[in-house]
Amino acid sequence: DAGVTQSPTHLIKTRGQHVTLRCSPISGHKSVSWYQQVLGQGPQFIFQYYEKEERGRGNFPDRFSARQFPNYSSELNVNALLLGDSALYLCASSSGTGHEQYFGPGTRLTVT
């Protein structure tokens, strides 16, 4: 079975631009979570969606938004990019509460 997939793999953007990152969960998983991992740090929780509903939001500004589609794939959007948004963005899927999360390979975002 395919694992969690994310696209694109790498992305370079300029300050002030907007970016959309995509995630497809493991088949059968209905929950998707997004994490930001800055170099040298552990991942930080951004959002969680289950059955298209937002179930949790981390301490990130409103420039960050996300949504989940009927096929359970998800998008993370970041507006007005700042240099500090440069990070590895990880998507994780699970079959729901009570089950562990499985991570994708991440999207490396560089903001110049």
Added chain:
Amino acid sequence: AQSVTQPDIHITVSEGASLELRCNYSYGATPYLFWYVQSPGQGLQLLLKYFSGDTLVQGIKGFEAEFKRSQSSFNLRKPSVHWSDAAEYFCAVGAQAGTALIFGKGTTLSVSS
């Protein structure tokens, strides 16, 4: 506030030697605990998890971890390290499995020959 502390930033172990990576957590209720491993430029791979029951849990790649409630610890162990174990290791805690995880800052493991 919930938090995870991994006291060791970097550890070097000789190949074949035993390994213990420390993890301490701060959490008000019974935590769900996880260890993940990350190779350079890669995502996170789940090594093992603790939800309830037996406090010694077995994971993949020969790793095990022991939950000690009295010490708020969930240390990762391996009896004999292989060169391929060199990676970044993260401990994480959650209110429930499948909900938002709080990660430690990670421990980098180097393996010397």
